Amino acid sequence: MFLDDFIRMCFDGFEQGWHERNGGNLSYRMKDEDVEAVKDKLHDTGRHYDMNFSAPELKGAYFTITGSGKYMRNVPLAPEKNIGIIRIDDAGTGYDILWGLEDGAKPTSEIPTHLMNHIARMKATDGACRVIYHAHPANITALTYTLPPEAKAYTRVLWQSETECAVVFPEGVGVVDWMVPGSIDIGIETAKLITKYRAVVWTFHGIFGSGVDFDETFGLVHTIEKAAEIYLKAKSAGIVRTITDDEFKALADAFGVTLNPEFLG
Ligand code: 13P
Ligand code: ZN
Numbered sequence: 001m002f003l004d005d006f007i008r009m010c011f012d013g014f015e016q017g018w019h020e021r022n023g024g025n026l027s028y029r030m031k032d033e034d035v036e037a038v039k040d041k042l043h044d045t046g047r048h049y050d051m052n053f054s055a056p057e058l059k060g061a062y063f064t065i066t067g068s069g070k071y072m073r074n075v076p077l078a079p080e081k082n083i084g085i086i087r088i089d090d091a092g093t094g095y096d097i098l099w100g101l102e103d104g105a106k107p108t109s110e111i112p113t114h115l116m117n118h119i120a121r122m123k124a125t126d127g128a129c130r131v132i133y134h135a136h137p138a139n140i141t142a143l144t145y146t147l148p149p150e151a152k153a154y155t156r157v158l159w160q161s162e163t164e165c166a167v168v169f170p171e172g173v174g175v176v177d178w179m180v181p182g183s184i185d186i187g188i189e190t191a192k193l194i195t196k197y198r199a200v201v202w203t204f205h206g207i208f209g210s211g212v213d214f215d216e217t218f219g220l221v222h223t224i225e226k227a228a229e230i231y232l233k234a235k236s237a238g239i240v241r242t243i244t245d246d247e248f249k250a251l252a253d254a255f256g257v258t259l260n261p262e263f264l265g
Contacts, residue, residue, distance in 0.1 A: 002034045006064050006083065009133070009214045010075035016222070018135040019072035024206070025108035028214075029118050029130045030062040030085070042085060042098040049094055053112060053184050056092040057119045063088075063095075065114065067105040081105065088115075110134055112187035113208065120191040121198075121210045129198075129210050131217040136206040139228035144203045146235070149177040151193075154201060155263045160242040161227040161234070163251065168223045170257040174200040181205060199224055 006028055013019050013026075035042075063086050066075070070082040084100030086107060101107065108114065114132045121129035147153045155172035159165045174193030179186040181202070190208055193200045199209045199220055207224065211217030245264050252259045 001037065002028060002030065003038065003064065003079070005214045007076050007079055009218055010066065010072040010083070012218060013133075013135050014072040016135075016137070016225070018137045018206075018221075018225070020136065022069045022071055023136040024072055025066045025068075025110050025114070025134045027063050027065040027108070027111075027114040027118070027132050029122075030064060031130070034064075035062050038085065038099070045097050045099075047097040047101075048089070049097075049106065051094055051111065051115070053116075053187075054093050055088060055115050055119060057122065058088040058115060059090055059092040061088045061118075062086070062098075063114075063118075065107045065111070067101050068107060068109045070105065108134075109182035110187075112182070112184045113190050116187040116191035117194045117208060117210060120195045124195050125212070128212045131211050131214055133209045133211075133217050133221060134206060135209070135221055137221065137225035137228070139232055140201060140207050140225050141205065142232055143228045144175075144201060144205075146232075149175045149203050151175055151197070152263050155260070157231050158224060158227040159248065159259075159263070161231040162223070163243065165223060165227050166248055166251055166259055167255045167257055169197070169199060169220065170252070170259045171197050172260045172263050173197050173224065176200060176202050178203045178205070 010026060013024060018024055065086060066083050075082045080100045081102045085098050086095040087098055088095050117132045151172055151174050154175050174197040176189050190200050194210060199207060201207050207221060209217050209221040211220055248259055248264060
């Protein structure tokens with residue numbers, strides 16, 4: 001059941017240490033069968049909010065989404081207070097809360113980035129992508145203090161830090177330089193990049209990851225965070241050698257993946 005998987009992922013991220021306080025948020029674009037499975041829970045709560053941006057592509061779409069100011073560690077204890085189900089209205093400019101987010105809670109303050117990322121990934125994957133996840137992993141965030149905010153710099157460092165990284169994210173990762181979180185503008189910049197890359201790093205803040213399901217999305221962020229940790233450990237010990245571009249080419253051949261050529265050489 002999608003709701004159990006959603007709740008599990010919230011707590012998995014907390015256990016990794018990626019969700020201090022209310023840090024991080026998660027959204028899932030529900031399938032028709034998901035809506036059907038919970039239809040007895042859904043009702044008109046009379047709580048309608050404007051989004052301050054237009055998302056015509058999402059008219060009538062249902063999302064399960066974490067609440068603003070809510071702690072991921074509390075999600076399994078009281079899902080109805082910490083997460084909710086919303087439906088984007090027929091104008092595509094607002095949404096109704098149909099379940100959860102009790103006691104006046106609202107969806108995450110990062111809802112512009114979540115919804116804009118959903119639109120971008122829906123288009124990029126012919127509708128397959130359903131999960132958008134924001135986390136504050138310490139090593140990814142630490143990495144942003146050591147590199148220029150360029151996709152090539154991040155991608156090469158991460159690919160070089162664990163052999164399987166290039167297989168897991170052959171397109172590379174994007175990076176947004178520091179911007180005010182929760183804003184429409186950071187949503188627009190992130191969505192531009194997430195069209196090309198399934199994961200986008202937020203400088204001095206964290207990361208957004210996307211995927212077709214919870215496992216793939218969590219696994220992507222987990223892989224990037226571990227690579228960042230390995231890089232920082234190796235860097236503090238002193239890097240004397242790394243994976244070469246010829247080795248990347250051999251890896252790509254063996255695994256049948258196409259590595260983004262912008263990041264080789
Ligand atoms: P929310 O509590 O509004 O989800 O914000 C947390 C966060 O990580 C903002 O970037
Ligand atoms: Zn954040």
